Amino acid sequence: MRQKRNSDPAIVKWGLIAAAMLYLGVTLFLPLACVFASALQKGLGVYFAALVDPDALSAMRLTLLIAAISVPLNLVFGVAASWAIAKFEFRGKNLLLALIDLPLAVSPVISGMIFLLIFGAQGYFGPWLIERGIKIAFAVPGIVLATIFVTFPFVARELIPVMKAQGNDEEEAAITLGANGFQTFLRVTLPNIKWGLLYGVILCNARAMGEFGAVSVISGHIRGLTNTLPLHVEILYNEYNFAAAFATASVLVLLALVTLVAKRSVEHKFRLEKTGGNPE
Amino acid sequence: MGYTLVWLSLIVLIPLSMLALKSASMTWPQFVDTVTSPRTLAAYRLSFGAAFVAACINAVFGFLIAWVLSRYSFPGRSIVDAAVDLPLALPTAVAGIALTAIYAPNGWMGQWLSGLGVKAAYSELGVVIALTFIGLPFVVRTIQPVLEDIDPALEEAAASLGAGRRQTFMRVILPTLVPPLITGFTMAFARAIGEYGSVIFIAGNMPGKTEIAPLLIVTKLEQYDYAGATAIALVMLVGSFVLLFAINLLQRWSSKKIGMAS
Numbered sequence: 196m197r198q199k200r201n202s203d204p205a206i207v208k209w210g211l212i213a214a215a216m217l218y219l220g221v222t223l224f225l226p227l228a229c230v231f232a233s234a235l236q237k238g239l240g241v242y243f244a245a246l247v248d249p250d251a252l253s254a255m256r257l258t259l260l261i262a263a264i265s266v267p268l269n270l271v272f273g274v275a276a277s278w279a280i281a282k283f284e285f286r287g288k289n290l291l292l293a294l295i296d297l298p299l300a301v302s303p304v305i306s307g308m309i310f311l312l313i314f315g316a317q318g319y320f321g322p323w324l325i326e327r328g329i330k331i332a333f334a335v336p337g338i339v340l341a342t343i344f345v346t347f348p349f350v351a352r353e354l355i356p357v358m359k360a361q362g363n364d365e366e367e368a369a370i371t372l373g374a375n376g377f378q379t380f381l382r383v384t385l386p387n388i389k390w391g392l393l394y395g396v397i398l399c400n401a402r403a404m405g406e407f408g409a410v411s412v413i414s415g416h417i418r419g420l421t422n423t424l425p426l427h428v429e430i431l432y433n434e435y436n437f438a439a440a441f442a443t444a445s446v447l448v449l450l451a452l453v454t455l456v457a458k459r460s461v462e463h464k465f466r467l468e469k470t471g472g473n474p475e
Numbered sequence: 476m477g478y479t480l481v482w483l484s485l486i487v488l489i490p491l492s493m494l495a496l497k498s499a500s501m502t503w504p505q506f507v508d509t510v511t512s513p514r515t516l517a518a519y520r521l522s523f524g525a526a527f528v529a530a531c532i533n534a535v536f537g538f539l540i541a542w543v544l545s546r547y548s549f550p551g552r553s554i555v556d557a558a559v560d561l562p563l564a565l566p567t568a569v570a571g572i573a574l575t576a577i578y579a580p581n582g583w584m585g586q587w588l589s590g591l592g593v594k595a596a597y598s599e600l601g602v603v604i605a606l607t608f609i610g611l612p613f614v615v616r617t618i619q620p621v622l623e624d625i626d627p628a629l630e631e632a633a634a635s636l637g638a639g640r641r642q643t644f645m646r647v648i649l650p651t652l653v654p655p656l657i658t659g660f661t662m663a664f665a666r667a668i669g670e671y672g673s674v675i676f677i678a679g680n681m682p683g684k685t686e687i688a689p690l691l692i693v694t695k696l697e698q699y700d701y702a703g704a705t706a707i708a709l710v711m712l713v714g715s716f717v718l719l720f721a722i723n724l725l726q727r728w729s730s731k732k733i734g735m736a737s
């Protein structure tokens with residue numbers, strides 16, 4: 196089939212391929228190569244020293260912690276929201292859909308700022324929290340909240356089309372046969388949506404670990420305490436410690452590459468699901 | 476259902492409503508002064524202008540890449556196809572420092588460009604470069620599935636009715652691709668307006684010149700001018716929402732149109 200469609204002469208075909216590859220080479224591959232070249236410019240010793248630096252290690256721990264909290268929460272929300280949207284009819288469904296996508300349209304900086312307006316020292320709950328010695332802004336809870344906000348739509352967006360395509364038939368059959376709600380979800384719904392779910396989680400996790408703008412506003416940049424990996428990169432870079440900045444950045448590049456590979460391998464299975472098990 | 480609404484309200488709606496609440500604490504003249512000061516206007520112009528230019532570049536090259544990926548088979552195609560999503564997976568700060576290093580006057584591209592008398596990093600061009608990078612996947616990923624779904628029979632029919640390749644492209648293929656192209660363009664545009672991480676390193680951040688609106692918000696926050704920051708954010712947000720609304724209308728229109736075609 197592909198053969199028949201390609202009625203373009205070879206010169207057009209290869210010309211277009213060359214143009215596309217050149218463009219991608221400059222825009223995508225050059226930055227990747229640059230990160231590794233700059234990270235290794237002072238040798239492997241400096242590279243590994245930057246990675247085992249106590250501040251870098253605590254930034255890694257914090258980044259992992261934040262992903263470990265925000266991804267599961269958004270996972271639960273994503274399943275609940277897509278369940279509500281796909282399996283029930285109610286008024287205002289389109290509005291709900293639009294609201295779920297809202298964080299994608301908000302600048303990351305604004306996403307961080309709104310939590311500062313609530314929990315910051317000048318914020319609505321700021322004084323109350325300070326009295327009680329609870330820190331949210333410029334502390335880990337604030338970073339987690341901002342991350343949840345930014346990654347809010349990822350799981351739901353992937354699941355809604357999958358759940359819609361599946362319809363209610365199998366769940367109804369399960370309930371008729373005597374399964375309770377939880378059993379139905381675990382045995383019938385979950386197996387059907389597992390690839391879509393995994394896909395959403397991969398995207399959500401990549402964004403949670405890499406988020407910069409929102410986290411930067413609310414974190415306060417306290418070294419060793421509220422610095423995530425991307426913020427650590429910024430600090431090193433602004434101190435002209437380029438080798439260390441790029442060394443830390445290379446960890447995030449590896450994370451991105453792992454994300455792409457994982458995404459790719461799930462994608463195929465996910466596509467089967469989206470079309471209801473029919474590869475065509 | 477109830478859980479969905481509670482969680483949505485707690486995480487998204489209540490925090491966002493703070494924007495309106497906080498800017499209500501300013502008087503109207505104060506608000507207008509903040510959002511129409513020369514520095515703010517310059518920041519808006521740069522954010523929206525550079526985002527628009529970047530989205531245009533992405534529309535052209537995104538179209539090209541989607542075309543090549545969905546129509547031709549060549550060695551390495553699947554790797555390239557996966558790599559298109561890199562800007563979505565790569566933390567923006569990493570993209571920012573890498574692009575800056577490349578386009579700085581002593582960088583790989585920068586030294587070559589400065590030989591031509593072009594200043595890439597630390598100028599408006601740098602902002603466009605960063606925004607082009609982060610917007611790339613949107614156009615490719617909206618056009619690609621539509622291109623793959625075009626029925627070859629349509630093209631064969633056009634050809635057998637005597638249409639040349641160019642006519643087939645202009646009259647048969649292009650019209651189906653216009654709606655997703657506009658959608659992808661708008662998504663890239665909307666994303667680029669609010670972008671922060673990848674831009675601040677390469678922009679140079681000169682107030683009134685290469686300072687983007689999100690950076691101005693951060694600067695105001697660092698000076699504890701929360702009300703001023705909120706006012707700027709509110710105007711930006713309204714701009715983005717108008718765009719999102721347009722995306723929604725376009726999506727409906729395009730799906731209707733494709734529905735009719737098939």
